[in-house]
Amino acid sequence: MNVLEQLQNNYIMHKSAKLAFRKIEMCINSTVDGGTPRSVLILGDAGAGKTAMLEVTKTHIIKNHPHEDINCDTFLFVEAPSPSSLKALQSAFYEEMGASKLDNQRHTEARRTKQIIELINKHGYKVIANDEVHHFTEKYKANHESVVCDFYKTVMRETGCAFILVGKPVAEKLVRSDDQLRRRFLGTSRLERFAPPHKGNRxxxxxxxxxxxxxxxxxxxxxxxxxxxxxxxxxxxxxxxxxxxxxxxxxxxxxxxxxxxxxxxxxxxxxxxxxxxxxxxxxxxxxxxxxxxxxxxxx
Known part of the structure; x- marks a missing residue:
């Protein structure tokens, strides 16, 4: 392993990381503890270390989880597309699960959602991480956020999966815009920038x-x-x-x-x-x- 490879294994430390990882662990555990699976929202500006947290989640928390149903094979990572739309998100799910792109073109949004649920259950996924979810709020369209919220609610309900949604601070309104979706979340962790070295702050x-x-x-x-x-x-x-x-x-x-x-x-x-x-x-x-x-x- 060369120096740059070693550097990638060096976790990007953050003052809020401990709390964020605790919520991520609670989120993951909720899929196997017999209760209702709960999701979590991780927010931060570009460069805050959000994606690095997902890498650590997969390579450490998921990989070393004591429950046999939690492992790298039951963890699905999907990056939210840009430009954003429900169809584009569904296409990203299809691609990550190795499904035919033709199905994504031929069926309605509801039919595609049903197929995605079937594929998730077939593969046995327990935890799904979506990065860059702020794409669904940056360019607002009529009913755009609501259809994405409906998609998440339906997939959560029908699969029992917990979601780790990650994005810039503006992504918070995606969850807050729907009370039913918000109640499925443990809460929000914010990775804010460090205080400046001003007036003696160390x-x-x-x-x-x-x-x-x-x-x-x-x-x-x-x-x-x-x-x-x-x-x-x-x-x-x-x-x-x-x-x-x-x-x-x-x-x-x-x-x-x-x-x-x-x-x-x-x-x-x-x-x-x-x-x-x-x-x-x-x-x-x-x-x-x-x-x-x-x-x-x-x-």
């Missing part, structure tokens, strides 16, 4: 230190000045921090120690920051960096 520094301990390549000790620039570069999100470190390793794979030059080079050459960042924080003056952080934080 939350982001604690995360960087924790990540450093688990990373297969060591980092130099970063000054408070550089940590502030790092926070801005990755928008305080653990997933973007992980990407920045990965790019720094890829830029110079032979190095045994990541330093500030490696990170600056990775940011300049390959890194795609969040949309809100319109400048290079490693080139700006400290005064400009602190002003941007202060105004953004107070906003």
């Amino acid at each position: 939350e982001f520094q604690a995360f960087v230190n924790m990540y450093r301990e688990a990373c297969p390549v060591d980092h130099v000790d970063f000054s408070d000045d550089f940590l502030t620039r790092l926070y801005i570069a990755c928008d305080g999100l653990p997933g973007l921090w992980h990407t920045l470190i990965e790019l720094a390793i890829r830029t110079n794979p032979a190095k045994k120690l990541i330093d500030m030059n490696d990170i600056e080079s990775a940011f300049e050459k390959e890194f795609q920051p969040s949309d809100v960042l319109g400048f290079n924080p490693f080139e700006a003056s400290l005064l400009d960096v602190e002003h941007w952080l202060k105004t953004s934080f107070e906003a």
Whole structure:
């Protein structure tokens, strides 16, 4: 296993991860404890570590679950399509379960839903994870959310599966728009960005230190000045921090120690920051960096 492969196994730590994983475990256990299966909604901005949580869920929680009915063969992952529609979602289910795409074209939405339920029951799936579900709320159409909610309710009722729905914060209105669907959920976990290194807050520094301990390549000790620039570069999100470190390793794979030059080079050459960042924080003056952080934080 090379360094980059080891890095992928390094869980993207988040301050809300413990609670989120507890809800995911409760969700999974609800499919085999004799009660009513319950689902969970995981929300966070791009780069918060949502998809990484799904990977950990499959490779650790599902794979090592003590119940014989919970394993990788009974876990189904389906990414919500974009542009979004119920038909496109149904098509994604067909594809992940190896069904004929012709069926998706020939039958009505109700018939396709019935076939999907039959396939889920045939394969014996217990837990279904849907990533990127915010696609169903970003471009609103008349009755668009309601038909997707009806699909989820029907599949939950007829299969006894628990769902892990993952998306950006706007996805919350998908569940909240339907009381019957909302009551099938244990709740919502939000993966919010770390507090900025402002007025003595050390939350982001604690995360960087924790990540450093688990990373297969060591980092130099970063000054408070550089940590502030790092926070801005990755928008305080653990997933973007992980990407920045990965790019720094890829830029110079032979190095045994990541330093500030490696990170600056990775940011300049390959890194795609969040949309809100319109400048290079490693080139700006400290005064400009602190002003941007202060105004953004107070906003």
